[in-house]
Amino acid sequence: xxxxxxxxxxxxxxxxxxxxxxxxxxxxxxxxxxxxxxxxxxxxxxxxxxxxxxxxxxxxxxxxxxxxxxxxxxxxxxxxxxxxxxxxxxxxxxxxxxxxxxxxxxxxxxxxxxxxxxxxxxxxxxxxxxxxxxxxxx
Amino acid sequence: xxxxxxxxxxxxxxxxxxxxxxxxxxxxxxxxxxxxxxxxxxxxxxxxxxxxxxxxxxxxxxxxxxxxxxxxxxxxxxxxxxxxxxxxxxxxxxxxxxxxxxxxxxxxxxxxxxxxxxxxxxxxxxxxxxx
Numbered sequence: 001x002x003x004x005x006x007x008x009x010x011x012x013x014x015x016x017x018x019x020x021x022x023x024x025x026x027x028x029x030x031x032x033x034x035x036x037x038x039x040x041x042x043x044x045x046x047x048x049x050x051x052x053x054x055x056x057x058x059x060x061x062x063x064x065x066x067x068x069x070x071x072x073x074x075x076x077x078x079x080x081x082x083x084x085x086x087x088x089x090x091x092x093x094x095x096x097x098x099x100x101x102x103x104x105x106x107x108x109x110x111x112x113x114x115x116x117x118x119x120x121x122x123x124x125x126x127x128x129x130x131x132x133x134x135x136x137x138x
Numbered sequence: 139x140x141x142x143x144x145x146x147x148x149x150x151x152x153x154x155x156x157x158x159x160x161x162x163x164x165x166x167x168x169x170x171x172x173x174x175x176x177x178x179x180x181x182x183x184x185x186x187x188x189x190x191x192x193x194x195x196x197x198x199x200x201x202x203x204x205x206x207x208x209x210x211x212x213x214x215x216x217x218x219x220x221x222x223x224x225x226x227x228x229x230x231x232x233x234x235x236x237x238x239x240x241x242x243x244x245x246x247x248x249x250x251x252x253x254x255x256x257x258x259x260x261x262x263x264x265x266x267x268x269x
């Protein structure tokens with residue numbers, strides 16, 4: 001089973017734990033990684049460039065040190081990482097947030113689920129759509 | 139609006155249509171078999187009439203699917219409609235090119251009916267927020 005590397009960029013440890021648990025329930029072998037500091041996202045990507053880039057990044061919006069929208073803008077502006085799907089994964093239900101993130105180049109905008117069952121469903125859908133092991137074989 | 143717009147080979151579009159109809163609420167699919175027909179259709183729609191998702195087969199019979207994607211994403215109003223590319227096979231660098239062009243996702247074509255239904259459910263979860 002090919003594994004799938006998903007980066008979870010969030011400042012809330014409880015949310016990170018729930019997301020990781022959600023992915024563990026999937027039939028995909030998902031590896032999650034969370035940068036120790038959200039402001040280190042770009043340096044972390046640079047460190048793994050050409051070696052082990054994530055297949056998708058889950059990005060929170062409301063973080064104290066740096067906004068997820070700002071991070072999204074940085075990723076989309078950098079040709080080296082522009083191809084990486086970025087899914088906004090946030091507690092926000094704001095239509096304006098959704099619109100702004102999609103205009104900035106987010107692939108998808110998801111509000112964090114309220115139940116564990118829904119979290120598993122979302123994680124399974126993310127892995128199914130964004131982790132395509134057959135494609136990674138040249 | 140609550141429908142999917144899709145373009146691809148007849149057989150695949152049939153499976154896609156059936157898969158979305160089988161979902162709770164029976165999501166309608168407007169099907170095209172040519173990329174230009176899709177463009178003519180969508181470019182004539184008002185925003186209130188836009189689909190919530192466009193699905194494009196990477197191998198189209200009439201035009202280059204990447205060119206179609208670029209045309210959609212270059213339009214100020216159309217660019218916010220999520221576009222899912224589907225393909226039987228594509229090398230990694232080509233997939234990256236579609237993502238750089240603005241594809242919202244790029245997934246492997248399902249192999250059987252169960253997989254088609256599961257993919258429809260996943261796409262509804264992510265792009266219709268059904269969860």
